[in-house]
Amino acid sequence: MVKDITQPATQRQIAVGDIRKTHTNELDEIARYRRLTNYLVVAQIYLRDNVLLQEPLKPEHIKDRLLGHWGTSPGINLVYAHLNRLIKQNNLDMFLVTGPGHGAPANLANLYLEGTLNKYYPALTFDKKGLHTFVRNFSWPGGFPSHLYPGVPGTIHEGGELGYALATAFGAAMDNPDLVVACIVGDGEAETGPTATAWHSYKFINPVESGAVLPILHLNGYKISNPTIYGTMEDDELLSLFTGYGYKVQFVEGGEDADLDAQLYGAMDWGYQEIRAIQQAARSGQRIEKPKWPLIILRTPKGMTAPAEMDGEPLVGSYRSHQVPITDPQSNPEHLKLLEQWLRSYRVEELIDEQGRPRQELLNLCPIGDQRMGSNPHTYGGKIARDLDLPPIQDFAAQEDRGMPTRRGGNNVSAMEQVALYLREVIKRNPHLFRIFSPDELQSNKLGAVLDVKPREYEWPVPPHNEKVAAQGGQVIEVLSEHDCEAWLQGYILTGRHGLFPSYEAFLNIIVSMTDQFAKFLKLSKEFAWRLPVPSLNYLETSTLWRQEHNGFSHQNPGFINSILNKKAAVARVYLPPDANCLVSTMDHCLQSEDKVNLVIANKQRMPQWLSMDEAIAHCRAGASIWPWASTDNGVDPDIVLVGIGDNTTLEVMAAAQILRDELPELRIRVVNVTDLFILQENTEHPHGLDQQMFEALFTPDRPVIINFHGYPSAVEQLLFGRPNLGRISINGYREEGTTTTPFDMNVRNGTSRYQIVIQAIRKAAAHNPKVAALANARVSDYEYRLEAHRKYIEDHGSDPREIVEWQWQA
Structure with missing residues (x-):
C-alpha cells in the first residue's frame, strides 16, 4: 500500500488497487523477474554446481566457503526491477548507487540478465555453461567478491564501507541536468554520520544545471545482529524526520502479500514526476523556493522469500537472514533439504529454459544499450571525461x-x-x-x-x-x-x-x-x-x-x-x-x-618566495633539486646537506643556511629542497623515486644529511627504508609537541628551528672538518643560549622577537 498522508486511507488503497488493475500483466512479469533474480542470488551464495536443480541437491553441489549477504538482496532486486521499468517507460538517463554494498549478488543477478556482464565478461552467456560460470564465480577465487567493486560494471561506489552512497550519488548528479541517480540507502547505513549529513545534499543542488537523486531508504529492520534505529521508528516519526530534512515522503511497505510491486510501481512514478516538476519549474524561471524532493521509504521483511524459520528460530524478518541464513548445508542433511526447498520455491524451471537461457519475456523487461543501468555512460567516467x-x-x-x-x-x-x-x-x-x-x-x-x-x-x-x-x-x-x-x-x-x-x-x-x-x-x-x-x-x-x-x-x-x-x-x-x-x-x-x-x-x-615561475616549473618537474644560490660554492663538496621539505620547514633551513654562511663560513653547506615527497623512495618502489645514483648525486654518497620535514619523521623514515648508509641522515619533523604558543616556538618545541639545525650541522660537520671542530663548542653554546633567550622572550612578551618575525634571506 502506497501511503500518502495527504489522502485518507480508503483513497490510498484504491490508488494501489487501480495500479494493480491497470497494469496486472506488467506487474506479474515484474514479479516473475524478481523470482529469477532472487533465485540467482541464492544460487550465487550456495551453489558450485547443479545450478538449474536438474537433479536432487547434494553436498558436493555446495560451495565450501559460503559468503555474501542475502538479507538485503531481495530489496535490491525489487528496486532494480522497478527502476528498469521506469527507465523504459520514460526513456531515462539513470543509474543506481547501491548503499548496501555487500548486496553485490543482487546487483550481479540484474547485470547478468540485462546483458551488461556479458559485454565485459564474454564467458557469462545465456546458456548452461555461462549460467554455471556466473553462479560459481561469486565469492570464488578470481571471481566476483561479495561486495561491489570496480570489476562490477555500472559501479561508482565501493561497497566495502557504509555511509557514503547517498552523497556520492549527489556528486554524480551535479552538472548532469538530464541524469537521475537512484540510490538505495540501507537502514544500517542510515545510522552512519556521513549518511545523516548527506540527506541535506539537495540544499546544494541547482535544479537548472544539475540532475537529481531519487533516494530509496530500505528498512528491513536489522543489521548483522541488532535491530536498526530506523527500523524501530514508526512511520509518523520517519515522516517528521525526513519532512524536516526537506523531503516529500512515500511509504512502500509489507511482505510479498502486500502487493509490493503495485505499491512500488506507483511510488516510482510519483517520485519521477516530483523530480521533473521541480526541475521544469526552475528551468522555466519559476524556481520553487524550498522544493520538497521525493524520498521513497521501502519497509520490507529482512530476507523475504527465504524459509520462514530454521531450527525453531525465525529467518525471514530476523537478523539471522542478514548474511548466509543456512550456514551448514554440506554437513547438515536437514539444512541441505531446507536449502533445496528454498531454491525450488522460486520454480526456476518456469524462468529459465532447459538450455539455460532466461525466458525472453523476462529479458524484455530490461532496458537495452546504454540505458541499462550497468552500461550507463556516466558510470564509466574515464570514457566521457x-x-x-x-x-x-x-x-x-x-x-x-x-x-x-x-x-x-x-x-x-x-x-x-x-x-x-x-x-x-x-x-x-x-x-x-x-x-x-x-x-x-x-x-x-x-x-x-x-x-x-x-x-x-x-x-x-x-x-x-x-x-x-x-x-x-x-x-x-x-x-x-x-x-x-x-x-x-x-x-x-x-x-x-x-x-x-x-x-x-x-x-x-x-x-x-x-x-x-x-x-x-x-x-x-x-x-x-x-x-x-x-x-x-x-x-x-x-x-x-x-x-x-x-x-x-x-x-x-x-x-x-x-x-x-x-x-x-x-x-x-x-x-x-x-x-x-x-x-x-x-x-x-x-x-x-x-x-x-x-x-x-x-x-x-x-x-618567502624562493623561485621564479620558470625555476618553479623546473624544480617541480624534478621533484627535488639543489639550490646552488643558497649553498657554498653552488653546493660542491659540502660538509653537510641541509634539506627542506615543506614551506615552513624550508624557511627554517634557509635561515640556518644564512646563519652558517655568515657566522661559520668554514662549514661548507649544500641546500636541497624536496617538493615531491616520493622522490625519496627507491625507484623500484615508486615511479617518482630516484635510483641510487641520482639519490647520491643529490644528497652525496657519504656526507651527513639533515632533513627538516613538514610532518611526522616516520613518514620520511618509511620512504628512505632500504637506502644504504642511512645512519648519516637525521630527520627533524613534528614530534607531537604543541600548544597555544608562538609560531617560532612550534619549531623549537619540535626540533625544527634554525638554531637547532645550526647546532646539528656544526656537530655533524665537526667530525670531518677540523676548522669547524675548532669552533664547534663555542658556536654550539651560543645557539643553545639563543634558544634559552627565545624561551624567556616569548614568556615575557607573548610573541616572537623581531629578528625572527622580520627575517629575510640576504643573497
Missing part, C-alpha cells in the same frame, strides 16, 4: 605588493592567495566541469578569490547580509562535513569531471577511510581495460600545524601524509611546494593528472 581548459601559469607568477616581480626570499606573498587567483580562472573557464568542495574554510584558507566568479552554491534562502552565497549554480560548495565534501567529489570525479578539496590539515584525517576506499577503487580499476583513467582526486591541505599555534594542540596533526604513503605507488602522490610559484605549478600539474590521489600541502600565511 574531458580535459580542463587551464590558463597559462606564467600569468600567475607571484608579484610584490606593488606589482613588481618578487625578489628571492621576499617575505610578502601568501601561496594560498596566489593559487586562488589561478583557481578563479579555472572556474571561469570550466563552468560545468570543475568544482571546489570545502568544509566551510574557504575564506579562512585565503581562497576567497574563487568566489569572484560565482557565489557559493546554496539553494535555500539565506538571511540578509550574507555575501557570496546564492542559488546561482555556483561551482563552490561549502558544508561543515568533510564526509559530504569527499563523497560529492568522488561522485563528481568518477563520472568524468574535475575537482578540488581544500581543508585544514588536521581535519583531513576525518575522511582517511574514504580516501582509502577511493584509492583502492583506483588501484582495482587499473586491472580492467574497460575502466579508463578518471581525473585525479586533489586535496589542498593548508592551515598547517606550524601556523596553528593560535588554535593549539588539537589543530596540529599532519598524519594525513602517512595515510597517503601507504597507498599503492601507482595512485599516491604527496607534494610540498616551498613557495607560491611552486604551488601554482603543482596545482596545474595535479589538475591535469589522472587516476591519482594528490595531496598538496601549503601554508596560507605570507612567506
